[in-house]
Amino acid sequence: MRISVVMPAKNEAEGLQRTLPALRAQLPDAEVIVVDDGSTDATAAVAAEHGARVLSAPYSMGNGAAIKRGARAAGGDILVFMDADGQHDPAHIQQLLRQIEAGFDMAVGARGAGGQANVGRGAANAVYNRLASWMTGHKVADLTSGFRAVRADKFREFLHLLPNGFSYPTTSTMAFFRSAYPVAYVPIPVAKRIGTGSHIRPLRDGVRFLLIIFKIATLYSPLKLFAPTAFCFGLLGLGYYAWTFSTQGRFTNMSALMLSAAVIVFLIGLVSEQITALTYRRHD
Structure with a gap:
């Protein structure tokens, strides 16, 4: 060599x-x-x-x-x-x-x-x-x-x-x-x-x-970053919704915002994962 x-x-x-x-x-x-x-x-x-x-x-x-x-x-x-x-x-x-x-x-x-x-x-x-x-x-x-x-x-x-x-x-x-x-x-x-x-x-x-x-x-793997983040947003949104529903009997804008953020972050992670896969695609 x-x-x-x-x-x-x-x-x-x-x-x-x-x-x-x-x-x-x-x-x-x-x-x-x-x-x-x-x-x-x-x-x-x-x-x-x-x-x-x-x-x-x-x-x-x-x-x-x-x-x-x-x-x-x-x-x-x-x-x-x-x-x-x-x-x-x-x-x-x-x-x-x-x-x-x-x-x-x-x-x-x-x-x-x-x-x-x-x-x-x-x-x-x-x-x-x-x-x-x-x-x-x-x-x-x-x-x-x-x-x-x-x-x-x-x-x-x-x-x-x-x-x-x-x-x-x-x-x-x-x-x-x-x-x-x-x-x-x-x-x-x-x-x-x-x-x-x-x-x-x-x-x-x-x-x-x-x-x-x-x-x-x-x-390396964007979903390993984005998926837990989306899960946290989703958990916060559901938790806040459960609290406002039990105390006020309604679904608030903040719950909607956090649940929407969870979906958006997860979708960004999916797109990023596909881009990463293309980045590492070997061109012979």
């Missing part, structure tokens, strides 16, 4: 100085692609100096956009995605590749509690993992890990779904589960990042991460 390693990088010259030599030592024959996402430091020069193929963007387009550019340009049968900031140890790539050889289409390096950036991020990721596990019916150990190996042809099926921002791991994972492509999780330790702080800002990206929760549901 030909292997291509894709590393999105924004101002990661210091991290690449350590990561690229270690990567070459582990995979001397692999194609290494560094996608320079509008860096203002020597990221591109350092990558080229260590023999990596550099794809430079004139301005920052986002982590997901860098992943998509790298995936399109890569020539390998297997794509390995990893961060350029030193958090991911290239020595663990072989563990991911062994899962691919065993028949999985995606292998994800799963961080433990100690591998989270902070307590808040760890709590948010725990919520994402639980929600994704419920939606898919499979144990999701780390929904947002950017360290993963995938079969290139399978991954490229979903490039049109991937956002340009930071939630590409979420989207790609749910897409693989939805399409019945097996996913494996490999526990890995994560080192402290090198260089500048995280590009994720809590205030700027907080709402974006909150929307990920709803995206997880609508991306």
